[in-house]
């Protein structure tokens with residue numbers, strides 16, 4: 454089991470990578486379930502992900518509230534994370550972001566966002582679209598409480614990603630590396646699909662068998678996955694925080 458210090462370092466790296474890869478900007482956030490206390494999770498206080506340091510990481514409980522005295526403002530939309538951890542015991546890490554390239558697919562019903570490129574396969578065969586207005590009418594579109602969060606988590610179901618109409622996306626995965634990778638490739642997959650639509654004609658999505666074959670070959674700490682994590686971390690200027698796994702083949706740290 455990784456120690457807390459390693460977990461928090463990885464979470465800081467995840468924040469920096471998502472910023473460098475332009476998945477998040479001033480807004481958007483990433484969290485990780487507490488490895489020893491699965492009802493709790495770690496997330497930064499209200500701060501742009503690129504600026505997150507060790508002291509900015511806070512521990513929140515199942516209701517999305519801090520478990521220790523905390524006077525600093527927290528992310529308004531932390532309930533996205535709390536509700537997904539509540540609904541999905543298999544999920545270890547969650548990202549919420551507003552990446553521009555995915556937005557059209559939450560707005561236009563004509564073309565569903567599905568995997569079209571090999572690296573996009575991890576978003577899963579089905580990407581549901583959650584519309585906050587369906588249940589809550591006119592809001593400011595933000596996930597401001599557990600009721601909003603639970604409705605989103607219900608729409609996500611057992612999928613990896615849900616689009617949020619006119620707002621962004623939420624992604625969930627079995628590991629931090631996996632959720633970061635998925636969130637980096639999600640906008641790229643969306644961009645490839647948008648460009649393909651401009652060329653016209655039939656769109657060829659990845660076949661279910663291809664998505665399954667990609668997933669079968671995935672391991673969170675494999676050499677291939679580590680390669681991307683190490684590259685992104687270095688590009689984001691935080692290679693010094695990397696904790697190398699003991700083995701490069703599918704073993705957890």
Ligand SMILES: [Zn+2]
Pocket residue numbers: 481530549550551595620621
């Ligand atoms: Zn948001």
